[in-house]
Amino acid sequence: xxxxxxxxxxxxxxxxxxxxxxxxxxxxxxxxxxxxxxxxxxxxxxxxxxxxxxxxxxxxxxxxxxxxxxxxxxxxxxxxxxxxxxxxxxxxxxxxxxxxxxxxxxxxxxxxxxxxxxxxxxxxxxxxxxxxxxxxxxxxxxxxxxxxxxxxxxxxxxxxxxxxxxxxxxxxxxxxxxxxxxxxxxxxxxxxxxxxxxxxxxxxxxxxxxxxxxxxxxxxxxxxxxxxxxxxxxxxxxxxxxxxxxxxxxxxxxxxxxxxxxxxxxxxxx
Numbered sequence: 684x685x686x687x688x689x690x691x692x693x694x695x696x697x698x699x700x701x702x703x704x705x706x707x708x709x710x711x712x713x714x715x716x717x718x719x720x721x722x723x724x725x726x727x728x729x730x731x732x733x734x735x736x737x738x739x740x741x742x743x744x745x746x747x748x749x750x751x752x753x754x755x756x757x758x759x760x761x762x763x764x765x766x767x768x769x770x771x772x773x774x775x776x777x778x779x780x781x782x783x784x785x786x787x788x789x790x791x792x793x794x795x796x797x798x799x800x801x802x803x804x805x806x807x808x809x810x811x812x813x814x815x816x817x818x819x820x821x822x823x824x825x826x827x828x829x830x831x832x833x834x835x836x837x838x839x840x841x842x843x844x845x846x847x848x849x850x851x852x853x854x855x856x857x858x859x860x861x862x863x864x865x866x867x868x869x870x871x872x873x874x875x876x877x878x879x880x881x882x883x884x885x886x887x888x889x890x891x892x893x894x895x896x897x898x899x900x901x902x903x904x905x906x907x908x909x910x911x912x913x914x915x916x917x918x919x920x921x922x923x924x925x926x927x928x929x930x931x932x933x934x935x936x937x938x939x940x941x942x943x944x945x946x947x948x949x950x951x952x953x
Contacts, residue, residue: 687941689937689938689940689941689944690937690938690941690942690945692934692937693933693934693935693936693937693938693939693940693941694934694938694941695934696930696931696933696934696937696938697931697934697935697938699934700750700754700930700931700934701754703747703750703751704747704750704751704753704754704755705751706747707747707748707750707751708751711741711743711744711747711748712732712741712743712744713731713740713741713743713744714740714741714744715740715741715744715745715747715748715901716740716899716900716901717740718738718739718740719735719738719739719740720738720739721739722735722739723735723736723737723738723739724736724737724913724916724917725739726917726919727919731743733746733919733923734917734919734920734923736906736909736910736917736920737909737912737913737917737920742906742919742920742923743923745901745906746901746903746906746923746924746927748900748901749901749902749903749906749924749927750903750927752813752896752900752901752902753883753886753887753902753903753931756813756816756817756820756882756886757879757882757883757886758879759817760817760820760821760824760882760886761824761875761878761879761882763817763818763821763825764820764821764824764825764828764878765828765871765874765875765878767821767825767828768824768825768826768827768828768829768832769828769832769864769867769871771786771790771825771829771832771833772828772829772830772831772832772833772835772836772867773832773833773836773859773863773864773867774786774859775787775829775833775836776832776833776834776835776836776837776839776840776863777836777840777855777858777859777863778855783833786829787829787833790826790829790830791826793822793825793826794826794827794830796823798820798823798824798881798885799823799885799888799889801819801822801823802816802819802820802822802823802885802889803819803889803894805818805819805822805823806819806889806894811893811894811895811897812896812897813895813896816886816889816890816894816895816896819889820882820885820886820889823885824878824881824882827874827878828871828874828878831870831871831874832867832870832871835866835867835870835871836863836867839862839863839866839867840863842862842866844862845858845862845863848861848862872942873939873942873943876935876938876939876942877935877936877939879935880931880932880935880936880939883928883931883932883935884928884932886902886904887902887903887904887907887924887928888904889904890902890903890904890905890908891904891905891907891908892904892908893905893908903924903927903928904924906920906921906923906924907921907924907925910924
């Protein structure tokens with residue numbers, strides 16, 4: 684019952700985020716970057732449900748646009764990290780030998796750096812911007828993917844059906860695509876779900892530091908950064924993006940727990 688509740692709540696929160704992000708790509712109540720100094724720092728009201736910021740911009744519209752930007756960055760980053768990491772991990776786990784040793788030596792060197800610190804180092808070279816932050820976070824989160832997929836591939840390559848595939852003369856490419864990779868999908872799906880939350884939080888942190896999409900483009904991180912001078916006089920400016928980040932991470936974590944329970948045979952009821 685608890686696991687079904689986790690799945691329902693997590694899926695509901697993530698579904699709501701996806702709907703808001705898709706809607707914001709075409710419509711918001713107000714222009715997210717439109718300045719109206721006559722309406723600056725207005726408290727939440729029927730006209731502006733989440734109030735306005737220091738430039739009179741509607742906070743709800745900016746939060747919706749920030750959801751669209753954050754979801755785009757997170758999905759593209761996770762897709763790149765999973766694609767590159769799964770490819771390298773499967774090849775390392777199946778081929779072994781010199782390629783595995785060299786690749787894992789480089790991978791372990793990258794794993795020695797915290798993800799956010801590695802992303803900061805990449806951004807120092809590439810500069811700030813949406814494309815740069817996607818590449819930086821993809822590089823930062825590829826090494827954990829390589830490690831997890833390699834471990835799964837090492838286990839699968841010793842199974843009887845993989846040995847049978849080799850004995851009957853199937854190519855290595857066919858064996859990897861037909862037998863190794865499909866049996867690594869369960870941990871990969873759980874990892875991708877968890878990574879979505881990590882990337883969203885990292886993107887918000889980097890935007891908070893001024894390394895994300897440049898203003899006036901709204902993201903949850905730069906909305907939080909801009910709200911710091913008004914924490915006492917206009918609390919709604921930090922509550923809105925902070926609540927968006929918290930609810931999104933809650934949804935991702937609940938959905939990830941439910942998927943782990945569903946895909947891990949050790950956690951299934953007998």
